[in-house]
């Protein structure tokens with residue numbers, strides 16, 4: 426099973442390159458992924474002229490399952506409303522069968538209007554729990570902002586405000602993969618039974634730490650999860666090849682009593 430993870434497209438930005446995006450999408454289409462995740466910042470400022478361009482470019486992705494979430498840049502200038510008009514809902518829950526695996530995927534808008542900081546929000550916890558309930562072979566959580574500090578990003582900032590609670594919640598829910606963007610630095614953190622995978626910026630020269638535009642290809646097969654970084658039109662390198670299942674004592678999926686995911690009525694009902 427193959428997942429293509431791209432983010433930080435920044436259509437309309439000063440350092441945006443359409444050629445990079447076209448190269449990346451061409452390569453992704455050739456790889457024939459089962460799922461494509463676009464983890465936010467599809468536009469640079471959320472402006473009305475940027476959304477149609479972003480939609481037009483991303484429509485070139487030839488995959489049945491394309492999941493998008495907004496980033497902080499998309500939520501600027503009331504762009505969160507334009508995101509909905511252009512791409513549909515900002516939060517997504519879905520179940521799908523991929524390469525013989527039952528996949529549970531929950532994607533949440535972590536952005537707040539006109540703020541760079543993000544938050545998942547306690548009102549979403551029950552909704553997230555419901556999305557991962559029941560049997561699944563692979564559980565994937567998607568949000569734009571990062572849950573862990575990422576090295577090579579300069580001054581550390583913009584983790585989601587409730588990062589600790591969210592990591593605890595996702596661990597309790599047996600999530601396998603977290604796919605995020607935001608800081609434009611490709612990186613993988615293995616944490617307590619999960620792989621928290623960050624993609625770089627796919628189509629801008631707004632790089633830091635890792636000095637190239639990049640996206641990720643995540644392969645799940647034969648009991649392994651492999652993450653490859655790809656520079657559009659350029660080199661590919663490994664971000665790690667990990668065991669699919671963690672030893673019980675390391676994944677340690679106990680409940681933290683202060684992280685509560687009330688089921689029933691939530692503010693993010695389908």
Ligand SMILES: [Fe+2]
Nearest residue numbers: 433466607608
């Ligand atoms: Fe970005």
Ligand SMILES: [Fe+2]
Nearest residue numbers: 466496497607
């Ligand atoms: Fe961002």
